[in-house]
Amino acid sequence: MTNKLMKYEKNCTTGEETYTEFSADEIAEYEKMSKEIAANKAKADADAEALAELKASVKAKLIAGTPLTAEEAAVIVL
């Protein structure tokens, strides 16, 4: 971890501002959540890419007059 992880809090009742480093537990939780976020993003990117490929296949088949698969048909049924 090259960047120091900091947290900033403003107490709306007292006006006190605190700017503190993450604790070891908070760093561990942050890193765990960051990995989950990265995994979710990778899955979302892969899903989007697969959908784009499916749409391209549908378009090509429609132009060529080739029958669609059920999965491909589902892409264009509203």
Place this chain on the structure above:
Amino acid sequence: MATFKYIDKIELSASTTTVTFTSIPQTYQHLYLICAGRSDVGGQGDGWRMSINGSTSIPNGNRFGAYYDTASSSLTGDLGIHTLLTSGNAWTAETYGTSWFLIPNYTTTQTKTIVGRTMWGGPNPTSGRGFLVFAVGHQPTSTSAITSVGFALPDSGGTNMMAGSTFYLYGLS
């Protein structure tokens, strides 16, 4: 007579991974939060989770939104996890993503649905055209009265909210 009252402001003088208003007075009916944020991500922008009472937990379906991208003239549904968008380093310095959120009936112990609008800093700096604007809804998992609101866990590669980012909290009653 209805009132719209300033509660507090945060203006970051240094970068931080989380930013939070705590000990929010329980004397208003609704809260209104205005943000202008910039992240240290190298790309166009970042998305942040809203943190309610210290929790960033967002079950599937509890965070939803849609965006209209004028670059492609398309409206797209979105089930992402971020609620706040901020600009990134691909944008001109001092450019901030702007957002607002209404947090209704925040002192109750009923389910609360937060609604808002968030966007990156302006026309897409990579394509040179179009805005990316999200309408967002967020339903906290807990029904407890809301005493703290903030943002955490950037999900697009950044780590910190940058100095100069500002957050204003208002109370409506």
